[in-house]
Amino acid sequence: MIRPRQLLPLLVALLSCGVAASDATATAPPATPGTLVINGCPIWPYTRCPGADLRHADLVGRNLAGADLRGADLTRADLRGANLAGANLEGANLTAARLHKTNAPAANLRHARLVGADLEAARLMRSDLSGADLTGASLEFARLNFAWLEGAQLISTNLQEAKFATVNLRGARMEGCVTRYAIFPDADFTDCQGCPTDW
DSSP states (O other), X not given: OOOHHXXXXXXXXXXXXXXXXXXXXXXXXXXXXXXXXXXXXXXXXXXXXXXXBOTTOBOTTOBOTTOBOTTOBOTTOBOTTOBOTTOBOTTOBXXXXXXXXXXXXXXBOTTOBOTTOBOTTOBOTTOBOTTOBOTTOBOTTOBOTTOBOTXXXXXXXXXXXXXXXXXXXXXOEEESOBOXXXXXXXXXXXXXXXXOSOO
């Protein structure tokens, strides 16, 4: 038989356990409602989704800063106004992707496929587009200051009003491009095929 004196410590112990449990529940971070997940890839800053299938994905205005999307398939993805600052898109397929007004400074787009992509007014300062295929892409009014385009393919690319200040175009190929009002101050054209000769 439990005596009254023995009940008090037992009740105190039980109550303190209940308080601790309720405190733990109160401080636990809530699940983020409405997080967009596409084919197993959560869409948020610094996400890790190399090789992800994001074809035709609606990513308008999404924050993917610092994301690892190496080798991802973003064919016809809509990234208008998205934040790709510092994102790694090396070897990604961005064929016909919509990147109008995308913010992508210091992004890694080495060997990315950007055939027919719309990069109008995109901010690509200090981005690495070495070996990228920009055939038929639109870079109208894009800002590419200090970007690397070494060995890039710029065939039938719209470069109208694009800013190429201090850009590395070594070994690049530029053919049939619209260059009206584009500027190339201090650009490196070493071994570039078809690059402007009057800068």
